[in-house]
Amino acid sequence: MKLDRAIRRVIPSAARLTYNPLFKMLLNSFDLLPNRMFQEFSRIPPNHMRIRVGVGNRLFANQIFYLNEARDFWTHAFHAGLFRLDSTIVDIGCGCGRFAHPLRDYQFKYETFSGKYIGIDIDEEMLNWCRANFDRTRFEFHRSEHGSKAYNTKGRAGAYYELPLEDTSVDLVFSSSLFTHLLEKEMMNYCRESYRVLKPGCSMAMFCFSMDHPPPTFGDRHTFRFKMGNARVESLAVPEAAVAYEEEFLFQTARESGFQTAEMLVGPQDWQPVLLCKK
Numbered sequence: 001m002k003l004d005r006a007i008r009r010v011i012p013s014a015a016r017l018t019y020n021p022l023f024k025m026l027l028n029s030f031d032l033l034p035n036r037m038f039q040e041f042s043r044i045p046p047n048h049m050r051i052r053v054g055v056g057n058r059l060f061a062n063q064i065f066y067l068n069e070a071r072d073f074w075t076h077a078f079h080a081g082l083f084r085l086d087s088t089i090v091d092i093g094c095g096c097g098r099f100a101h102p103l104r105d106y107q108f109k110y111e112t113f114s115g116k117y118i119g120i121d122i123d124e125e126m127l128n129w130c131r132a133n134f135d136r137t138r139f140e141f142h143r144s145e146h147g148s149k150a151y152n153t154k155g156r157a158g159a160y161y162e163l164p165l166e167d168t169s170v171d172l173v174f175s176s177s178l179f180t181h182l183l184e185k186e187m188m189n190y191c192r193e194s195y196r197v198l199k200p201g202c203s204m205a206m207f208c209f210s211m212d213h214p215p216p217t218f219g220d221r222h223t224f225r226f227k228m229g230n231a232r233v234e235s236l237a238v239p240e241a242a243v244a245y246e247e248e249f250l251f252q253t254a255r256e257s258g259f260q261t262a263e264m265l266v267g268p269q270d271w272q273p274v275l276l277c278k279k
């Protein structure tokens, strides 16, 4: 963990390094032994993709963290009544399907996830991994036209992307570690689109970096010292590497998108509070 932290301190976006073929090979070589020892690990994406999506900033031995975080989220979301097993769910910034994984594999007696999961991302490599590893009956994956210096640079910065879904057709829109990489236009785009596709009374839940409840790394690895419009960023060279907002601005954006309520769910020492808005 100390080595992890030392490397992360000098690299503004570890995600960007995972597009380098040599770095990819090196990272993936750490999977060879664990995949042989534990069959479950061979069903999750290769290490370079897990690192691209964050996994608690661990460059090595991150499999358990990868598997647990999404399961915890779904347990909470189910308990809070945000979705049912037959719901239509949109995951924006789905990456390599970390949050789709528990839905695909969940089984208790005869109960499985029987709804529809729609994953949206800008990274074609991760979308292709998902398309090859999730059944098409319940899971679909689409590429957003947005661009990002921290991830895929092919899309257009500031482009408006319309979710490929009918109005009022979705039970839950959520994102994990997406708003933490979105500049203002893209963030507002997804708030508006989430509102459009949600059924009345349903919720949007977005993990984010809040200036009012900064992560435990604030003052050390994270300072958010540069302003770009209403966004506070860590690096001007790669602004999407880490983005934070004042909560009042997020609430205002949610209200202007049409949401009836907007609140921030915050836990002690939270890395990422959740912006929870109800249509």
Ligand SMILES: C[S@@+](CC[C@H](N)C(=O)[O-])C[C@H]1O[C@@H](n2cnc3c(N)ncnc32)[C@H](O)[C@@H]1O
Pocket: 052, 053, 054, 092, 093, 094, 095, 096, 097, 098, 099, 120, 121, 122, 123, 126, 144, 146, 147, 148, 151, 152, 175, 176, 177, 178, 181, 182, 186
């Ligand atoms: C930190 S990763 C989190 C991935 C996934 N939600 C998870 O928790 O495992 C951020 C993801 O957002 C995607 N992303 C970044 N900008 C995006 C945008 N404008 N639209 C959609 N996805 C975006 C990246 O490609 C990446 O997969």
